[in-house]
Amino acid sequence: MSTTFDLRNPGRPIHVGVVLLNTVTEHLDIAPVGFFHNISRDFVKHLPDAVISEDLKTQALDFTTHWVTEDGTTPGALSGNLNVIPTDSFTTCPPLDIVIIGAGQIGYQATATEIDYLRKCYAECSAFLSICGASDSLLATGILQGKVATGPRFSLSLFRQMAPGTTWVEKRWVRDEKIWTTGTLLNGLDAVAAFGREMWGGEGTLVEHMIRTGYFPTRNVDYEDEL
16 A cells, blocks of 8 residues: 655654564564664754764654554563563554564464554555564565565575465565565664665765664675675
């Protein structure tokens, strides 16, 4: 579904949402959400001029981050014995502009309520970032039908059997319209850097400056630089 909201020229705060299903989400999968904080007005305004120029600071964007669980009260469980206090439930969360979902426990099956909510998120958003094995949960939604997607390399042969209507490719990340899928967990950082460059980047931009000073990975999308 197309959307009229332009991430490049938002004109309002951009709503970023991390959707946590009723499973244990890999915390490194959702780490890419920090990228948006690094290019936000709330963050860059505190940085000294020696780190970032006033001109670059004017390019900063406003983001509102949502941590979304089904009931909005039960903490979202992350790996490493971490828990996230949710800000929103499936019913109270406003439409999300950017959605991030990470992998749950192996074998977890999304519930009907979760499937419906993920479909709603996809319909309303301007970008949907599925990190690592989150592509497994998306299979039940039908979102990946007819799309080009990727996932953990060791799972691709299984995904091809499970979802032959999706074109599965062996890449660190791939974009098909507004959905971005990645390989394994740390490929989320590759993908969010590519996403940032696509939306707001280029030489002389705040995004490029923060990617370089933050040392976000810039690796070959086809794993050609793998040792």
